[in-house]
Amino acid sequence: MSEQVKYLLDESKLPRAWYNVNADMPVPPAPVLHPGTMEPVTPDFLSVLFPMALIAQEVSAERYIEIPEPVRDIYRLWRPTPFYRARGLEKALDTPAHIYYKYEGVSPVGSHKPNTAVAQAYYNKISGTEALTTETGAGQWGSALAMACSFFDMALEVYMVKVSYEQKPYRRIMMESFGAEVFASPTERTEYGRALRAEHPDSPGSLGIAISEAVEAAATSGGRKKYSLGSVLNHVLLHQTVIGEETLLQLEMAGEYPDIVVGCTGGGSNFGGIAFSFLRENLLNGKQTRLIAAEPAASPSLTRGRYTFDYGDTARMAPVVKMHTLGHTFVPPGIHAGGLRYHGMSPQISALVDAGYIEARAVRQLQTFRDGLTFLRSEGIIPAPESTHAIAVAMDEARVCRESGEKKVIVFNLSGHGHFDMTAYDAYLKGRLQDYAYPQEEIEAAMRDLPQVAMAAD
Numbered sequence: 117m118s119e120q121v122k123y124l125l126d127e128s129k130l131p132r133a134w135y136n137v138n139a140d141m142p143v144p145p146a147p148v149l150h151p152g153t154m155e156p157v158t159p160d161f162l163s164v165l166f167p168m169a170l171i172a173q174e175v176s177a178e179r180y181i182e183i184p185e186p187v188r189d190i191y192r193l194w195r196p197t198p199f200y201r202a203r204g205l206e207k208a209l210d211t212p213a214h215i216y217y218k219y220e221g222v223s224p225v226g227s228h229k230p231n232t233a234v235a236q237a238y239y240n241k242i243s244g245t246e247a248l249t250t251e252t253g254a255g256q257w258g259s260a261l262a263m264a265c266s267f268f269d270m271a272l273e274v275y276m277v278k279v280s281y282e283q284k285p286y287r288r289i290m291m292e293s294f295g296a297e298v299f300a301s302p303t304e305r306t307e308y309g310r311a312l313r314a315e316h317p318d319s320p321g322s323l324g325i326a327i328s329e330a331v332e333a334a335a336t337s338g339g340r341k342k343y344s345l346g347s348v349l350n351h352v353l354l355h356q357t358v359i360g361e362e363t364l365l366q367l368e369m370a371g372e373y374p375d376i377v378v379g380c381t382g383g384g385s386n387f388g389g390i391a392f393s394f395l396r397e398n399l400l401n402g403k404q405t406r407l408i409a410a411e412p413a414a415s416p417s418l419t420r421g422r423y424t425f426d427y428g429d430t431a432r433m434a435p436v437v438k439m440h441t442l443g444h445t446f447v448p449p450g451i452h453a454g455g456l457r458y459h460g461m462s463p464q465i466s467a468l469v470d471a472g473y474i475e476a477r478a479v480r481q482l483q484t485f486r487d488g489l490t491f492l493r494s495e496g497i498i499p500a501p502e503s504t505h506a507i508a509v510a511m512d513e514a515r516v517c518r519e520s521g522e523k524k525v526i527v528f529n530l531s532g533h534g535h536f537d538m539t540a541y542d543a544y545l546k547g548r549l550q551d552y553a554y555p556q557e558e559i560e561a562a563m564r565d566l567p568q569v570a571m572a573a574d
């Protein structure tokens with residue numbers, strides 16, 4: 117093979133369908149429960165928050181779901197995304213491994229998040245929703261949905277975790293430029309926000325709190341507004357599978373097939389997006405790719421959380437699902453990978469990790485920045501702090517190959533660029549960052565607040 121670096125697909129190769137892993141799940145799904153009654157939810161309850169088309173996708177068992185043409189039209193602005201052979205990184209590591217990465221940072225807002233934002237805005241628009249509400253941490257998800265809503269001419273309210281609102285103004289300004297309204301959460305706009313501020317006037321906010329506010333704003337709007345979530349749910353992971361479907365075609369162009377596929381996990385959407393297509397090949401076509409989810413040691417839901425039923429938000433308004441969780445009262449430490457600071461995890465990925473189909477690994481913050489800089493200096497792209505977790509695990513596997521002499525093929529998802537995260541790199545370069553592993557006592561304390569669910573025998 118030549119020294120080819122980029123594998124580019126023509127627009128005509130843009131996938132026509134998302135892959136629905138529900139069709140091939142080797143373990144049955146656990147029911148989704150109502151946060152008040154702990155009984156399985158009805159579509160009626162969910163329809164307060166989501167349009168019917170997305171609820172149907174959440175539970176669909178069809179293997180392929182057609183991507184609507186208006187969504188494909190918008191995908192074409194940046195998709196298919198490029199697939200790279202990381203020749204510079206291979207040289208820097210002196211490894212016989214072949215390292216490849218799929219680059220989702222070429223989307224207009226800089227990450228994989230628009231793959232689902234555009235789809236969710238579309239289904240809401242055609243079902244008559246007037247406005248969407250959502251939360252955002254560091255702002256990648258909020259800016260993706262702000263772009264999608266501007267394309268479909270819908271209003272958007274974003275509840276942005278207060279500490280990020282104050283420290284990261286550029287993402288807020290990007291959302292506002294697209295026409296979204298952005299509020300520092302906790303706000304005075306919701307009952308939950310007001311109660312919380314009365315008790316803790318200086319609360320810096322959290323993703324769990326912002327989710328509660330966005331859910332309340334939609335649930336009390338008399339049907340005019342719906343809620344949109346950027347990760348965790350089945351339909352979100354479904355929309356992200358466009359990544360894995362393209363990657364399979366690009367590997368074919370390179371004449372290779374991966375031994376290992378890696379993605380970072382906050383709520384699981386970019387990892388599911390790249391990994392599920394390879395899981396399908398493992399389950400149906402006898403392939404044996406190892407699938408590795410990379411998470412922060414500071415927010416280790418898959419490696420140290422419990423696989424049980426828990427609320428999706430802090431105020432206990434969101435549905436209760438079975439997942440790996442650190443407890444909905446989890447207070448995230450101030451690590452710089454803002455998009456990975458969530459207490460729970462996708463129920464699909466949780467079930468697959470529990471049953472041994474997916475591996476999970478926790479990485480410490482200093483390693484992620486060190487390896488992220490090695491990647492930058494050999495490949496030229498500043499990775500998002502979230503994506504550096506995938507880089508670190510891929511590099512560890514390539515180092516193993518250096519020791520063993522094996523020529524494994526390693527693929528990872530570079531979920532976004534870090535152009536708005538330079539203060540984090542500055543802190544690392546100035547020696548101000550520290551490693552932090554979440555304390556066991558805190559995990560055990562949070563487990564005491566889990567909901568009591570009769571069927572949560574785990």
Ligand SMILES: Cc1ncc(COP(=O)(O)O)c(C=O)c1O
Nearest residue numbers: 256347382383384385386455532
């Ligand atoms: C660049 C990037 N990668 C990864 C994530 C983690 O989310 P998920 O696990 O849903 O892919 C985020 C979340 O905000 C993100 O912005």
